Amino acid sequence: MGGYAKVAQWMAKEEEFSIIRRFGALSMQKLLYMQAELIHLQSELDQLSKRDVNNRERQFHSKDWYSLSQGETKEDLEQWQKFLEISEKLEVYNAKDTAVLKHTAMGKFDRPREYDLEFLRSWFRRPGMGSFPLLGLDRDAWDVKTENDIIAIKPRETPDIFSRWFAESFIPRYHRVFGQRYRKELPDNVGSGIYHYRESSLASAFRILVTVMASLLPICSVVALFLVESDGLRLGLLAIFSACFSLALALMTRARPVEVFASPEDQRFKR
Template sequence: MTGYGALAAMMASHQNIEAFRKFSSMNLENILHMQAELQHLEVVINEVRKIPGLNSFDRIWIDDPESMSEEDIRRIFERSRTLLDQYYRALLRTARINALQQPRKDNLQLRRQWYDEESGGDQFLYGVEAGIFRDASIEADLLTLNENIGSKDALANFLSEKVVPLYHRVVGYKLHRSMAEKAFERTWEYRPETLVQVGNTICMLLSAVIPALSILVLFSVKSMAARLVAISMMSLVFSLVMNVIAQRRADVFMSTTAFAAVLVVFVGSANVMGG
């Protein structure tokens, strides 16, 4: 069976593969239209406020307007209320939608693979709808509803993009089985949860090894000039590691500064004890 039902079932069983269009351009154009209409309504209200015979709404609202002009004013305000509500809702909704993540490229490729396979979607869409899978220009307009585990983990992302492809080409394809579905029988899945765990293990090891190794190096170096060079080099290595692990540049800067300060204190205390 192929069709939207089969596509929905596949996306439900592989939630990271789901992808939907935001229609960003249409949405923003709609907001711009509402903004323009509100701009005109504001100008009209300000102009009416200058007319002595029609500006009583500035002091008390007219519950029972006696003239058509006052009725027109009421309609203008009612329209502005309705439009403002729609405008603010659209802004907040757009902000929430834009905060959702874009699907990963490998997940989009997996979705396209299912669509192309005869045992999967078998290219069941026609015309404009097929562009959802074929048009590369809309990829930037796609979003996924599920937050990818490890998406905010810099080290997990580094492992996924740089290490896993190399690992798979060398030995991974021999040690791991391909996915169970027939449409994905030539595809291997490395789960993000596993990459996060591997990243946590690497962080634990590095946090223990780098400071200890740095102290051993400084302890074995006797010359002050050589120690300063060693501190600079080890701080550089530490900064490179933190650049992969840390979430923010400020974290890299602060942690590297603290690391270098600890090494300097160690050198100073070692000189005092040696003296």
Template sequence: MEGYDRLAALMTGDKGLSIFRAFKRLNAKNLLYLQAEIVIKEKELNRIMKEDRESREKFREQFSSSVRLLKGGEEPSAQWKKWMELRVLLGEYNTAFAQHAQLLRLKAPHGRDLEVFRGWLKENAFCATPVECDQWFGGNGESTKDLVTLSGRYENVDSLTRWVFGTVVPWYHGVVGDKKAGDEETGVVYYDDDRIIRATRVTSTITSSVIPATSMIVLYLVDHMVWRLVIIVLYNICFSIILGLLAKARRVEVFAASTAFAAVQVAFITNFPRD
């Protein structure tokens, strides 16, 4: 496989490398041009509508209340013809508007993925025309901010998973991965994102079970009430930090969970007498 076939195989093998140009400036310019055309047509339509209303011709004066009369017989009215021109422009504008809005919601590629992607492009000269390859390196006068990814591996995952993707996997690849045989089509060593996410999910589940259990054990072994309160504070701090890293929780959810955890610990130590 060579050229774009090989590049397509790379993007298929790793969703994080599905990196494309969004052409945000050109799309915005296209919207502006369509908008200007519509405004001009709208002004022309308003002029024709005014002429029809002031024509003192009963047939033309009824255009505003009858589409049948507006469309006319064999020959449509000037007002209807202008409406048809506007209808085409509005369809193009609405479609382009919705598509551009969807493009703007796409995320920029992660720095690590972009680095891997560019490294592959440098090692595999897939296109004979330099301008076609430069677009991924900020060439042609365009900024790299115009690059977007269709399906980033760093989206909708917790901080621990992002850290594994961005730090652990590259480290592991540097130690072990280089010794592995790469993909036959692209020469790249792939790592299963779903397996990594499952592993971090199991880690989060185990951690969420261990923290409350160890808290109860420590509080049971400590007799002094002051030290118990200090332990509760320290455990709550650790619990909040770990919860923020291991779960996709909002601040209010972290606050509520920490409050509930503290309440459970306080209820636990009330069963023991004060020294």
């Protein structure tokens, strides 16, 4: 199996790599063309309306729908037919699945994680993996120059700074030293040399690590303040531990800045 089938199977199996182009510029260009067409049609309708008002036989077209829609000659029906043409275009423009809403919906998709996008590019290039499965112009669909137009259908949740480092830096190093000895490769139908670590397992390990560190920080601060007798040194240590606590919150959680600043204040108040 190769080509598009291989790429599709890889993206379906590992959903975080379901990364495609949004074609935002082309989508917007389509909307601009539709808008321009409607503006021109509206201008033509206005001209016909002004023409008919000054015609003795068609002067009531703006006030009587029946005379507007039931004219006998081509000129009598021209304004109504123009309106029907506009109505069809508006139906397309305003429909529930119209290009406007589709463009908006595509814009709501998140960008892929940089790590996942780089791995996908690597997968395409490496002989033992994708091995250049696409040969047409679309082989460059994931190139750096189109990076701002790329979306992920099912991106991984954006983690905090520390958990991103844990998953994207620590785990690859751990795998090179220890992990590859104990883990089995994924089936070679999507490439060789690919190993899978469950993100739920990584998240559980990370939560345990964060919980342990979160419980140690307050204890360390209390012990340090208890052992130090100098008031000046105590104030210095209090400032240091408050800064460490805020830094830990910023790196290990996705707390808002106001929550990060409030937490050390709460800790000092409780003492």
